[in-house]
Amino acid sequence: MLSVRDLRVSFATRQGALRAVDGLSFDVGSKEVLGIVGESGSGKSVAMYSMLGLVRDSNVTISGSVKFEGREILGLSDREMQSVRGGDIGMIFQDPMTALTPVYTVGWQIVEQIRAHTDMTKQQARERAIGLLGEVGIPDPKSRVDHYPHEFSGGMRQRVVIAMALSCNPKLLIADEPTTALDVTTQAQILDLMLKMQESYGSSIVIITHDMGVIAEMAHRVVVMYAGRPAEIGPEVDVVRYPRHPYTWGLLGAVPRVDSKNRRLVTIPGTSVSPLDVPEGCAFGPRCEHRMEICDERPVLHGPGDHLDACWLSDAQRLAIRSARSVAGGAS
Amino acid sequence: MSDDVLLRATDIVKSFTSRGKKLGARSVATAVNGVSLEVRRGETLGIVGESGCGKSTLARCLVQLLPVTSGTVEFNGATLTGLSRRQMRPHRREMQLVFQDPYASLNPRRTVGDIVADPMRINKVGTEAEIGERVRELFATVGLDPASLRRYPHEFSGGQRQRIGIARSLSLNPSLVVADEPVSALDVSVQAQVLNLMADLQETFKLTYLFIAHDLGVVRHVSDRVGVMYLGEIVELGEAEVLYEKPLHPYTEALLSVVPELNDTDAPRRERILISGDVPDPSDRPTGCAFHPRCPVATAVCRTDKPAFVELRTGRFVACHHPRNLDA
Numbered sequence: 001m002l003s004v005r006d007l008r009v010s011f012a013t014r015q016g017a018l019r020a021v022d023g024l025s026f027d028v029g030s031k032e033v034l035g036i037v038g039e040s041g042s043g044k045s046v047a048m049y050s051m052l053g054l055v056r057d058s059n060v061t062i063s064g065s066v067k068f069e070g071r072e073i074l075g076l077s078d079r080e081m082q083s084v085r086g087g088d089i090g091m092i093f094q095d096p097m098t099a100l101t102p103v104y105t106v107g108w109q110i111v112e113q114i115r116a117h118t119d120m121t122k123q124q125a126r127e128r129a130i131g132l133l134g135e136v137g138i139p140d141p142k143s144r145v146d147h148y149p150h151e152f153s154g155g156m157r158q159r160v161v162i163a164m165a166l167s168c169n170p171k172l173l174i175a176d177e178p179t180t181a182l183d184v185t186t187q188a189q190i191l192d193l194m195l196k197m198q199e200s201y202g203s204s205i206v207i208i209t210h211d212m213g214v215i216a217e218m219a220h221r222v223v224v225m226y227a228g229r230p231a232e233i234g235p236e237v238d239v240v241r242y243p244r245h246p247y248t249w250g251l252l253g254a255v256p257r258v259d260s261k262n263r264r265l266v267t268i269p270g271t272s273v274s275p276l277d278v279p280e281g282c283a284f285g286p287r288c289e290h291r292m293e294i295c296d297e298r299p300v301l302h303g304p305g306d307h308l309d310a311c312w313l314s315d316a317q318r319l320a321i322r323s324a325r326s327v328a329g330g331a332s
Numbered sequence: 333m334s335d336d337v338l339l340r341a342t343d344i345v346k347s348f349t350s351r352g353k354k355l356g357a358r359s360v361a362t363a364v365n366g367v368s369l370e371v372r373r374g375e376t377l378g379i380v381g382e383s384g385c386g387k388s389t390l391a392r393c394l395v396q397l398l399p400v401t402s403g404t405v406e407f408n409g410a411t412l413t414g415l416s417r418r419q420m421r422p423h424r425r426e427m428q429l430v431f432q433d434p435y436a437s438l439n440p441r442r443t444v445g446d447i448v449a450d451p452m453r454i455n456k457v458g459t460e461a462e463i464g465e466r467v468r469e470l471f472a473t474v475g476l477d478p479a480s481l482r483r484y485p486h487e488f489s490g491g492q493r494q495r496i497g498i499a500r501s502l503s504l505n506p507s508l509v510v511a512d513e514p515v516s517a518l519d520v521s522v523q524a525q526v527l528n529l530m531a532d533l534q535e536t537f538k539l540t541y542l543f544i545a546h547d548l549g550v551v552r553h554v555s556d557r558v559g560v561m562y563l564g565e566i567v568e569l570g571e572a573e574v575l576y577e578k579p580l581h582p583y584t585e586a587l588l589s590v591v592p593e594l595n596d597t598d599a600p601r602r603e604r605i606l607i608s609g610d611v612p613d614p615s616d617r618p619t620g621c622a623f624h625p626r627c628p629v630a631t632a633v634c635r636t637d638k639p640a641f642v643e644l645r646t647g648r649f650v651a652c653h654h655p656r657n658l659d660a
């Protein structure tokens with residue numbers, strides 16, 4: 001469905017080259033939910049937006065390959081890209097107002113979107129808009145279709161955006177922190193809705209989040225990003241239960257849980273690396289407790305089967321570290 | 333007031349009056365609607381609830397940054413409500429608020445080192461050298477490079493600014509720290525550092541925390557006892573452990589059931605209870621129990637009678653006509 005190879009995005013800034021995405025490769029299968037997780041500034045959004053031609057900064061350099069259904073979409077013209085975005089690829093953003101215009105009714109906006117990508121008449125598109133609003137759980141869609149975005153609550157607006165993203169039966173949905181701004185009960189409603197829609201529309205989803213819990217609920221596979229690079233990629237169950245990269249250990253151990261007693265949270269020493277100053281070797285090296293000499297060389301993604309990581313530790317070393325930790329009482 | 337209670341709030345009400353959409357119409361939003369609670373010395377009382385339920389308003393009422401509409405706040409045996417600014421002054425230093433949004437509270441013209449040092453200078457807690465040393469120490473413990481002391485707030489990321497705010501509020505070693513979403517804007521790894529730091533400081537200086545957050549995991553992690561807020565009211569309060577294991581209020585139960593979990597053990601997942609709809613507007617409060625329009629177990633009585641907030645089991649308070657998990 002989607003195949004990304006060695007995606008690199010860098011911005012020329014006054015302080016030098018800022019490598020926001022630095023060698024990202026992953027695949028998204030048909031009907032698969034892929035989660036991309038990483039801390040703020042790790043390049044999650046830039047990676048997605050650059051693929052979709054949404055990074056128009058004149059200082060940007062993008063390289064690599066992004067194939068959607070076998071067709072190269074990196075470097076498509078604006079016009080070609082516009083027919084892909086909102087058509088075969090739908091998008092959901094953290095702030096629903098990114099996708100909605102305050103001055104038009106939500107119905108008008110969905111109708112425009114549908115008409116830009118199909119040859120439906122205005123009336124047909126309006127019928128479809130009402131149907132979609134009903135599907136995403138907006139009560140009384142027949143009258144709500146003529147309301148303006150500000151007349152909806154945050155959760156309702158995100159539902160409208162989902163309706164809009166689904167309006168052209170996309171094969172791929174890209175959702176950037178779709179529930180980060182929402183409360184937990186609303187988040188549950190929206191995640192539930194996304195999964196239901198994914199089932200009935202048979203689309204694939206790429207969901208970007210910094211919340212490992214959301215990943216665990218939604219994703220089949222996970223990409224863990226650090227400093228613009230993939231640290232670990234694998235099936236969700238494997239990454240959450242048997243994380244391989246020291247950064248993932250830290251990420252998982254740092255999460256305060258609702259389902260377990262107080263324990264000391266695992267912390268990663270130091271602060272996040274500046275994207276202007278990512279080391280040549282392992283990006284996580286300066287903060288890693290298990291750093292070795294070889295870590296000055298950049299590790300490549302490797303691993304058993306489909307669970308890959310970019311770390312120089314051997315399996316034996318990892319095993320030793322993890323068992324030492326569980327003896328000491330650490331959770332991960 | 334018994335000795336182990338540091339702060340007691342009794343029936344706090346805070347209403348905001350705003351002009352309605354129609355000419356001349358005024359609407360009253362009751363952001364806090366009759367909250368009573370005690371914070372014990374040395375404990376962490378967590379307050380959890382969804383956006384707009386009144387957590388920040390309650391916090392500001394408790395530390396007297398907002399005048400209450402009615403009710404009383406006692407602190408260290410003294411009644412604070414109704415005190416003048418001057419009479420409040422000796423208590424101020426004892427209760428520090430960590431803000432949800434530190435942007436507004438950091439003076440852009442002062443270096444971050446000065447920002448953290450100022451409360452100590454004003455209160456003359458040491459020589460300039462001692463204060464400087466403490467500032468560097470605070471910087472290091474909140475995860476900031478002490479070499480950046482001379483830089484200005486705009487040179488820091490949001491997360492770093494949040495840490496500067498935390499460092500400042502901890503600088504005077506207050507007895508009560510009211511922390512309003514202190515880690516909500518931080519990445520999980522930084523959040524863990526700050527939570528561990530706050531735990532260390534609590535132990536070292538015997539601090540009492542009132543810790544407000546919408547993140548149920550964070551609140552469980554830090555709290556000895558937890559209060560759950562809904563639409564301006566505390567609907568359940570109890571020991572963190574039991575409240576999370578066997579919630580009494582259907583709202584608590586639903587809230588806990590939908591938190592995304594890591595599923596990294598074989599333990600079965602809680603059954604998800606999706607509650608429909610949105611939180612009602614505080615200016616248009618439902619009759620009876622405020623939660624009844626969204627409650628999966630509501631009956632006729634819930635629509636008409638407001639349930640009292642009672643101690644149903646020792647130390648376990650709830651306001652519900654049909655409490656859950658009672659037999660367990």
Ligand SMILES: Nc1ncnc2c1ncn2[C@@H]1O[C@H](COP(=O)(O)OP(=O)(O)OP(=O)(O)O)[C@@H](O)[C@H]1O
Nearest residue numbers: 011018020039040041042043044045046047057275
């Ligand atoms: N137009 C731009 N010019 C220069 N740098 C940029 C630009 N857009 C993004 N960046 C930088 O690229 C890096 C990656 O940003 P990105 O928004 O992808 O992070 P993210 O992982 O989505 O973080 P968050 O979780 O905060 O959304 C950051 O260091 C950011 O400052």
Ligand SMILES: Nc1ncnc2c1ncn2[C@@H]1O[C@H](COP(=O)(O)OP(=O)(O)OP(=O)(O)O)[C@@H](O)[C@H]1O
Nearest residue numbers: 348361363382383384385386387388389390546614
């Ligand atoms: N100064 C004010 N004037 C009018 N209404 C207010 C004012 N401050 C708060 N409110 C209202 O009171 C209610 C409670 O707000 P509050 O900020 O205390 O909620 P909260 O629980 O802290 O929410 P959040 O999690 O979003 O911070 C909201 O409906 C809010 O709109």
Ligand SMILES: [Mg+2]
Nearest residue numbers: 044045046176
């Ligand atoms: Mg982003």
Ligand SMILES: [Mg+2]
Nearest residue numbers: 387388389432
């Ligand atoms: Mg608040």
